Amino acid sequence: MARGVKSPRPPFAKVLVANRGEIAVRVIRACRELGVRTVAVYSEVDAASPHVLLADEAVCLGANEPAESYLNIGRIVDAARRTRAEAVHPGYGFLAENPEFAHACREAGLVFVGPSAEVIAALGDKDRARKLADEVGVPTVPGHPPADDETLERAAHRVGFPVLLKAAAGGGGKGMRVVHDPVQFREALHSARREVRSAFGDDAVLIERYLERPRHVEVQILADTRGSAVHLGERECSVQRRHQKVIEECPSPAVGPELRARLCEAALRLVRAAGYVNAGTVEFLLDREGRFYFLEVNTRLQVEHPVTEMVAGVDLVHAQLRVAAGEPLPPSLAEVTLRGHAVEARVYAEDPEQGFAPSPGRILCLREPQLPGVRVDSGIRAGQRVPVEYDPILSKVVAWAPDREAAVAKLVQALRDYVILGPRTNLNFLLDVLSHPDFLAGELSTHFLEEHFPAWRAPEPEEEVVAVAAALATRSRPKTAAMNVRPPDPWDRLHGAHLP
Amino acid sequence: MSVLRLRCGGVVFQAGVVPSGRGTVVRVGGREVLVELRDLGEGAWEATVDGARWVVHAAWEGEVLHLHTLGRTYSFSPARESVTRGELASADARAPMPGVVTRILVAPGQQVAGGEALYVLEAMKMETVVRSPRPARVRRIRAQVGEQVEGGAVVVELEAEEA
Numbered sequence: 001m002a003r004g005v006k007s008p009r010p011p012f013a014k015v016l017v018a019n020r021g022e023i024a025v026r027v028i029r030a031c032r033e034l035g036v037r038t039v040a041v042y043s044e045v046d047a048a049s050p051h052v053l054l055a056d057e058a059v060c061l062g063a064n065e066p067a068e069s070y071l072n073i074g075r076i077v078d079a080a081r082r083t084r085a086e087a088v089h090p091g092y093g094f095l096a097e098n099p100e101f102a103h104a105c106r107e108a109g110l111v112f113v114g115p116s117a118e119v120i121a122a123l124g125d126k127d128r129a130r131k132l133a134d135e136v137g138v139p140t141v142p143g144h145p146p147a148d149d150e151t152l153e154r155a156a157h158r159v160g161f162p163v164l165l166k167a168a169a170g171g172g173g174k175g176m177r178v179v180h181d182p183v184q185f186r187e188a189l190h191s192a193r194r195e196v197r198s199a200f201g202d203d204a205v206l207i208e209r210y211l212e213r214p215r216h217v218e219v220q221i222l223a224d225t226r227g228s229a230v231h232l233g234e235r236e237c238s239v240q241r242r243h244q245k246v247i248e249e250c251p252s253p254a255v256g257p258e259l260r261a262r263l264c265e266a267a268l269r270l271v272r273a274a275g276y277v278n279a280g281t282v283e284f285l286l287d288r289e290g291r292f293y294f295l296e297v298n299t300r301l302q303v304e305h306p307v308t309e310m311v312a313g314v315d316l317v318h319a320q321l322r323v324a325a326g327e328p329l330p331p332s333l334a335e336v337t338l339r340g341h342a343v344e345a346r347v348y349a350e351d352p353e354q355g356f357a358p359s360p361g362r363i364l365c366l367r368e369p370q371l372p373g374v375r376v377d378s379g380i381r382a383g384q385r386v387p388v389e390y391d392p393i394l395s396k397v398v399a400w401a402p403d404r405e406a407a408v409a410k411l412v413q414a415l416r417d418y419v420i421l422g423p424r425t426n427l428n429f430l431l432d433v434l435s436h437p438d439f440l441a442g443e444l445s446t447h448f449l450e451e452h453f454p455a456w457r458a459p460e461p462e463e464e465v466v467a468v469a470a471a472l473a474t475r476s477r478p479k480t481a482a483m484n485v486r487p488p489d490p491w492d493r494l495h496g497a498h499l500p
Numbered sequence: 501m502s503v504l505r506l507r508c509g510g511v512v513f514q515a516g517v518v519p520s521g522r523g524t525v526v527r528v529g530g531r532e533v534l535v536e537l538r539d540l541g542e543g544a545w546e547a548t549v550d551g552a553r554w555v556v557h558a559a560w561e562g563e564v565l566h567l568h569t570l571g572r573t574y575s576f577s578p579a580r581e582s583v584t585r586g587e588l589a590s591a592d593a594r595a596p597m598p599g600v601v602t603r604i605l606v607a608p609g610q611q612v613a614g615g616e617a618l619y620v621l622e623a624m625k626m627e628t629v630v631r632s633p634r635p636a637r638v639r640r641i642r643a644q645v646g647e648q649v650e651g652g653a654v655v656v657e658l659e660a661e662e663a
Binding site for chain 1: 502504508510513517519523524526528529531535542544547549550554556557558559566570571572573575576596597599603623624625626627628629648651
């Protein structure tokens with residue numbers, strides 16, 4: 001460090017990051033920037049993963065099953081104690097919204113980087129969150145809280161089909177089902193309960209009226225321990241598949257200054273009433289008439305937080321760590337100006353031509369895009385095996401430009417430059433989505449993908465591409481095959497075939 | 501001339517390959533394309549395609565050739581049968597992805613309707629219900645609950661129901 005430059009005091013001496021993949025890498029990077037030492041945790045299959053290699057220390061939690069590793073509260077708290085970490089950052093997913101984990105950290109004398117266990121429990125429970133929204137005058141969608149099968153079925157008829165089933169705990173689209181036909185209600189409910197139980201260990205499911213073609217818009221908030229709370233504008237995340245966001249942007253093309261003011265004010269009213277501390281997101285559905293309905297609060301960092309960071313010029317993980325250390329929000333945050341436009345695409349190991357089935361496997365070749373204004377938050381490296389046990393997200397590519405059109409064009413270029421060979425990925429699919437006329441026009445709804453891409457097929461390769469593949473097939477085999485032990489080779493047999 | 505049958509997505513291409521000087525002449529779709537390759541290392545290749553210069557990244561995974569060029573990613577596999585992958589996958593209600601069998605909903609000898617749920621597979625935290633592609637009788641169950649299966653594995657063997 002240059003002499004005479006005064007660096008701010010690190011918020012903690014050491015932080016344990018209780019996650020894996022791209023979000024663990026992203027949080028560890030933020031800690032390093034602040035001069036905070038880091039502890040990674042990992043399951044056996046992740047021993048040589050990027051987040052483990054990047055951290056100052058690493059602790060193996062156990063076997064690959066989430067219950068033995070990233071969901072094991074006892075082992076994570078024990079790892080934090082043994083490494084003398086002061087704080088635990090949960091990332092997103094896994095234990096990030098588990099009040100028992102926040103509680104266990106506090107009991108062990110560790111700072112949990114997030115709201116208190118009580119606030120997580122109150123807001124993470126979607127039914128209690130809705131009640132709070134009703135109390136403070138934030139509009140909600142008609143529905144029914146978790147109950148037994150019979151009560152929910154009666155309520156579904158009262159609310160009116162189509163209805164949406166979702167988990168009372170957690171997020172990420174787990175357990176979500178839209179039921180159009182009353183006859184299918186029971187089967188869908190049982191399937192949702194099973195999925196929710198295996199993801200969160202609790203099978204409470206609630207129902208809501210399903211709005212046709214709404215947009216998904218959400219507000220990023222930050223609150224400190226001194227009672228001060230600010231918003232950092234909204235994000236639009238309407239491009240979703242099975243309630244998993246695929247493309248997100250900031251700001252929303254559908255939100256002008258007047259709507260933004262009302263939306264963000266509603267979000268702040270809710271989090272202030274909840275006594276919220278740290279970073280959080282208030283999600284809304286926005287209908288065609290500009291009416292918004294409270295959906296839920298995510299009491300953690302969002303996957304799509306980088307689009308806000310790029311437009312607001314704020315590092316949310318830095319802010320999370322400083323707030324967790326008891327520091328007040330800097331006054332500059334109350335006057336944040338949104339500058340330009342940012343768009344994020346999530347890159348998944350999945351095969352869009354096989355119903356988006358997860359596609360685990362070894363990363364054989366990897367080359368990340370490098371363009372000014374493009375950020376790649378990645379959790380993979382060449383040679384690594386993408387495990388079957390966890391969420392198939394590989395990385396996020398975020399592009400910033402002064403306006404939306406330029407940001408989308410830059411993201412397209414970045415995704416075209418991105419080489420990931422081995423697992424099937426959604427890269428080709430993302431490129432087609434980003435080039436769709438309705439996407440370019442900002443004409444979005446949460447049904448965008450099912451309406452415009454109901455059965456997507458990759459474009460057929462040009463003859464020249466097939467020619468290159470054929471030439472490689474006859475030439476490159478022996479040199480590059482060293483990466484794998486191969487079964488008997490059908491190519492070799494084919495080489496002997498002759499044209500009649 | 502040797503002949504390759506390459507499948508990419510659902511389409512099978514037939515390519516005739518003739519070595520020619522420093523390159524390869526590939527006959528595909530009624531055209532002849534001259535391809536010259538230079539290995540740049542780490543999976544990168546320079547391909548001169550009828551005089552135009554392309555950068556190509558390529559990697560083998562078993563018998564599959566993964567390839568990236570001109571902003572797109574492709575996977576080519578040798579086509580031995582004329583059956584497409586979709587048909588293969590549905591013939592015996594194969595696992596659509598690697599995963600763990602969490603529930604088996606049918607028993608050997610049972611008659612199932614087209615679309616009836618056969619078993620549940622969990623992979624990467626998502627539950628997938630695998631359904632029968634057509635009316636059939638269950639011949640055999642080839643996996644147990646809790647078993648990890650590969651993508652394409654036959655979990656429930658079906659025999660077509662005689663009309």
